[in-house]
Amino acid sequence: MLAKRIIPCLDVTAGRVVKGTNFVDLRDAGDPIEIARRYDEQGADEVTFLDITASSDQRDIILHIVEACAEQVFIPLTVGGGVRKVEDVRRLLNAGADKVSMNTAAVQNPDLVFDASSKVGSQCIVVAIDAKQVAPGQWHVFTHGGRNDTGLAAVDWAKKVEMLGAGEILLTSMDRDGTKNGFDLALTRAVSDAVKIPVIASGGVGNLQHLADGVTEGRADAVLAASIFHFGEYTVRQAKEYMASRGIEVRL
Amino acid sequence: MTAAGKTIAVIDYGMGNLRSVSKALEHVAGDKQVIVTADPAVVAAAERVVFPGQGAMPDCMRELDARGLRAAVLQAAKDKPFLGICIGQQMLFAHSDEGNVPGLGIFPGEVKRFPEDKMLGADGLRLKVPHMGWNEVEQKPHAMWAGIADGARFYFVHSYCVQPADPALTTGVCEYGIPFTCAVGRDNIFAVQFHPEKSARDGLQLLKNFVEWRP
Numbered sequence: 001m002l003a004k005r006i007i008p009c010l011d012v013t014a015g016r017v018v019k020g021t022n023f024v025d026l027r028d029a030g031d032p033i034e035i036a037r038r039y040d041e042q043g044a045d046e047v048t049f050l051d052i053t054a055s056s057d058q059r060d061i062i063l064h065i066v067e068a069c070a071e072q073v074f075i076p077l078t079v080g081g082g083v084r085k086v087e088d089v090r091r092l093l094n095a096g097a098d099k100v101s102m103n104t105a106a107v108q109n110p111d112l113v114f115d116a117s118s119k120v121g122s123q124c125i126v127v128a129i130d131a132k133q134v135a136p137g138q139w140h141v142f143t144h145g146g147r148n149d150t151g152l153a154a155v156d157w158a159k160k161v162e163m164l165g166a167g168e169i170l171l172t173s174m175d176r177d178g179t180k181n182g183f184d185l186a187l188t189r190a191v192s193d194a195v196k197i198p199v200i201a202s203g204g205v206g207n208l209q210h211l212a213d214g215v216t217e218g219r220a221d222a223v224l225a226a227s228i229f230h231f232g233e234y235t236v237r238q239a240k241e242y243m244a245s246r247g248i249e250v251r252l
Numbered sequence: 253m254t255a256a257g258k259t260i261a262v263i264d265y266g267m268g269n270l271r272s273v274s275k276a277l278e279h280v281a282g283d284k285q286v287i288v289t290a291d292p293a294v295v296a297a298a299e300r301v302v303f304p305g306q307g308a309m310p311d312c313m314r315e316l317d318a319r320g321l322r323a324a325v326l327q328a329a330k331d332k333p334f335l336g337i338c339i340g341q342q343m344l345f346a347h348s349d350e351g352n353v354p355g356l357g358i359f360p361g362e363v364k365r366f367p368e369d370k371m372l373g374a375d376g377l378r379l380k381v382p383h384m385g386w387n388e389v390e391q392k393p394h395a396m397w398a399g400i401a402d403g404a405r406f407y408f409v410h411s412y413c414v415q416p417a418d419p420a421l422t423t424g425v426c427e428y429g430i431p432f433t434c435a436v437g438r439d440n441i442f443a444v445q446f447h448p449e450k451s452a453r454d455g456l457q458l459l460k461n462f463v464e465w466r467p
Contacts, residue, residue, distance in 0.1 A: 120307065198380045
């Protein structure tokens, strides 16, 4: 049976991991490659790098990180952040990324999803959706870190990007992100039920039960978390053992 | 130039990134040299050949021919250890429903999309396509599985799978809505639907087995 995936996410700026990490014996807690290797050893099913580099002249640093990662980490790598053109997608894939995630640029120019998936294949294209509840049972797509309401309904947008060729959806609840109160399960379930492509739940994980709920209640195909792994609260292996104890199929 | 017989050629016909494949091979290749190449002569001189592929099969077939690599692939598939990966496995078959194109025809059989009406999980929920993630592989006896537990998980990303006309070709079976052939082998050829280069320890073990394989 296909396993549900656990995906640690690293925020990277100018080649360094932003949020502090608390692994006991890391040589360099800011080195994304060393952290990715550690997650691989713990049994992570994939790793995601989110490049939040602000200045454009430092953008290419992520390419070198991806290249180095591909030499040492033999699990799938997704890279997002600052992807605006098909050429950006191509460069990241050529550096060694397996999937590239796009967010604001897809909202501003939906043709990008179609063009990119036509050129490199749907399996490489992830559309990240940042959603916020605007009324009970209704969520809109937001951009710019949750400041701009696009007016698009999250479920409709998910269906549209599927039609345009996205291979996967990374769904983040802006209401829950950073709260440690758990995923927005109603949102996750609404989107997961609406599309045939895999959905990764994101935003709000504070404990292992939240991860399991994302799969059982939210019907997510994969769960993404950052801080609970970075700060050493839990290892990926512990997360998997917990999910297995809840009857969820995982790769142990 | 490298001494002939010590190289592993990864065939590059312009369909996507081969860095992951070549780096994973280098990781286990010992003193053998891994060369990503579009040169038929380099393929012909190699000790072993890896035939990857990603994207859509019609594009892969077109680009293979556009680079004049078909003959080199067919020859390598006859006379040296040969590993097909993902679309590189599908292309070995006679025909694909994806774009309704002929494949290389080395193996009899078809490449078919996962049947929509069978895509139901044990919990009654619809299974997503593409089949993406880590799934269990039930092995049929083969030297390429040495050191890998039966039922070990490998990383898959695909919407189509092979249906060999000859059941004896099947060396591995996976289940996703339907049981499907995810590994095939005959003589010097072994090919897999999953991505060993992305399948952590067991994937590296499979690549190591290929590097050392004496069919």
